[in-house]
Amino acid sequence: MRAKILLVEDDASLIELVTYNLEKEGFDVVRTGDGEEALTLAEEEKPDLVILDWMIANLSGIEVCRRLRRSPATANLPIVMLTARGDEADRIRGLETGADDYMTKPFSPRELIARIRAVLRRLRPALQGGQLEFAGIAMDTTAHRVTRDGRTVQLGPTEFRLLRHFLEHPGRVFSREQLLDAVWGRDVYVEQRTVDVHIRRLRKAVNAGPAGEELPDFIRTVRSAGYSLDTSPEAQAA
Amino acid sequence: MRAKILLVEDDASLIELVTYNLEKEGFDVVRTGDGEEALTLAEEEKPDLVILDWMIANLSGIEVCRRLRRSPATANLPIVMLTARGDEADRIRGLETGADDYMTKPFSPRELIARIRAVLRRLRPALQGGQLEFAGIAMDTTAHRVTRDGRTVQLGPTEFRLLRHFLEHPGRVFSREQLLDAVWGRDVYVEQRTVDVHIRRLRKAVNAGPAGEELPDFIRTVRSAGYSLDTSPEAQAA
DNA sequence: CAATAGTGTCAAATATTCGTCATATGCCCC
DNA sequence: GGGGCATATGACGAATATTTGACACTATTG
Numbered sequence: 427m428r429a430k431i432l433l434v435e436d437d438a439s440l441i442e443l444v445t446y447n448l449e450k451e452g453f454d455v456v457r458t459g460d461g462e463e464a465l466t467l468a469e470e471e472k473p474d475l476v477i478l479d480w481m482i483a484n485l486s487g488i489e490v491c492r493r494l495r496r497s498p499a500t501a502n503l504p505i506v507m508l509t510a511r512g513d514e515a516d517r518i519r520g521l522e523t524g525a526d527d528y529m530t531k532p533f534s535p536r537e538l539i540a541r542i543r544a545v546l547r548r549l550r551p552a553l554q555g556g557q558l559e560f561a562g563i564a565m566d567t568t569a570h571r572v573t574r575d576g577r578t579v580q581l582g583p584t585e586f587r588l589l590r591h592f593l594e595h596p597g598r599v600f601s602r603e604q605l606l607d608a609v610w611g612r613d614v615y616v617e618q619r620t621v622d623v624h625i626r627r628l629r630k631a632v633n634a635g636p637a638g639e640e641l642p643d644f645i646r647t648v649r650s651a652g653y654s655l656d657t658s659p660e661a662q663a664a
Numbered sequence: 665m666r667a668k669i670l671l672v673e674d675d676a677s678l679i680e681l682v683t684y685n686l687e688k689e690g691f692d693v694v695r696t697g698d699g700e701e702a703l704t705l706a707e708e709e710k711p712d713l714v715i716l717d718w719m720i721a722n723l724s725g726i727e728v729c730r731r732l733r734r735s736p737a738t739a740n741l742p743i744v745m746l747t748a749r750g751d752e753a754d755r756i757r758g759l760e761t762g763a764d765d766y767m768t769k770p771f772s773p774r775e776l777i778a779r780i781r782a783v784l785r786r787l788r789p790a791l792q793g794g795q796l797e798f799a800g801i802a803m804d805t806t807a808h809r810v811t812r813d814g815r816t817v818q819l820g821p822t823e824f825r826l827l828r829h830f831l832e833h834p835g836r837v838f839s840r841e842q843l844l845d846a847v848w849g850r851d852v853y854v855e856q857r858t859v860d861v862h863i864r865r866l867r868k869a870v871n872a873g874p875a876g877e878e879l880p881d882f883i884r885t886v887r888s889a890g891y892s893l894d895t896s897p898e899a900q901a902a
Numbered sequence: 903c904a905a906t907a908g909t910g911t912c913a914a915a916t917a918t919t920c921g922t923c924a925t926a927t928g929c930c931c932c
Numbered sequence: 933g934g935g936g937c938a939t940a941t942g943a944c945g946a947a948t949a950t951t952t953g954a955c956a957c958t959a960t961t962g
Contacts, residue, residue, distance in 0.1 A: 514772045514774065514775055517775055517778070518774055518775055518778040521775075521778040521779060521781070521782045522778055522781070524785075525782065526782055526786065527765065527782070528779075534752045536752065536756055537752055537755055537756055537759075540755070540756045540759040540760055541759060541765075541766075543759070543760070544759045544763065544764055544765070547762075548764065548786055548787065549786065566835075568835075568836050568837065569835040569836055569837060569892060569895065570837045570886045570889055570892070571835075571895075571896065576897075578896050578897070578898065582887070582918075582919050582920080583887055583888040583889070583919075583920095584919075584920075585919095616920090616921070616922095617921070617922065617923095619921090619922080619923090619939090620920080620921055620922075622938095622939065622940070622941090623920085623921075623922085623940090623941085624920090624921095625939095625940090626939095626940065626941065626942095627919095629940095630941095647938095647939070647940090649928095649929070649930085649937095649938065649939080650937090650938070820907075820908050820909085821908075822908075822909075823908095854909095854910065854911095855910070855911065855912095857910090857911075857912085857950090858909080858910055858911075860949095860950065860951070860952090861909085861910075861911085861951090861952085862909090862910095863950095863951095864950095864951065864952065864953095865908095885949095885950070885951090887917095887918070887919075887948090887949065887950075888919090888948085888949070
């Protein structure tokens, strides 16, 4: 998932420089140079992070920061302040008002990116790792939660590990033996056919539609070879 | 609760300066100038944050950072790198290796404190003596008060810490072992099943409705994995 | 120092998940 | 079209994991 960044800045050349670098790094950028508008955009666009200049029109950056923190909808939005005021007192004031990081101009775009990533790494683990996704099936490994098209799917521990293994190796075909090694453990003695049963349980749970009916199967049976996530174009489209 | 800070630094005058300022601000400080020892202390002392100098004995700061991130026990420990190397490339390397913030010498102690607070505000909201809230359950960590839908909930000390831990990491699943480490302390020998009992007591206290009846459970049991705050959409709606 | 609240263990009661089997169904090749 | 396999499916007792109530013991409080 791409992270969306709200850039609040009124210096045209800086906007260009920062936008260019952010987009190059795979972020979506929304821009404004106006403090009031920044507050509106923060609510409406639901950005993952705000870069906030101190000197902007209508409302100072620090005031925007304060208001963002006060509104429940944006109280947790990560904020990186970015400004020409290099004064120690200002930096401290910015941080105490609720900014997560503070950089003074002139700054290195690469360092800005690195700091943004550091903040996001903390705040949106989902944007980093722990999150696996495939054709509408999403797994959060830290929360131990699986959803299909947004609806929670109930899985037993073994089915959970099995699905994780498939999601970690999309498309690849695994023999029953390989699956037993990877999912059950190398030294467990279990019938190979047991895998079939768990594949069945996994299919049943994940393919169950909202109205009790069947969604397209996401596991491909490869006769005489094993199973894999179905990465064929038809399955993807579904 | 006072936050404990591990200061990894070998310049005596800096140690003194930083320690003085941290203690004045109400932090507990643990110190070492040795990289290997830093790793041991990070595990044993369970600090809330590490201040890490780049140039230290035995292992470089960056290597310590890398290893802290790699070990599951310390992977989430906040790290502020602090060093004379002001090189942009070094700063970026530090941030990319997993540091949460990066300051270069010479630095202002007040700014260091402000940055530490900014990081802790994110990572350990409870240390700031704030308000934690989730789905109608509110905890005032300074007043040691918990309410559900406005009604006060009576909790024992252990249940309180347990709930706080969940509120600080919403949605994340913790094994019994992790909970014992985090809530009871690393060196306490207690049966893992004891966790179940406290989960039960916590549930009983918090889920008790006004008319003596049951509110929806806010803790999710993840079979064979542990427990978590229930952040599923269904639970949120309730 | 008595009263009360809080803790950690245990064991019985439940609840869920697992592995296997027998049978049904499908697929491929002759 | 008919073997001969391979996979799918439903059922079930066994194995695991969690919930719960009771109890003895330890802090804490006044």
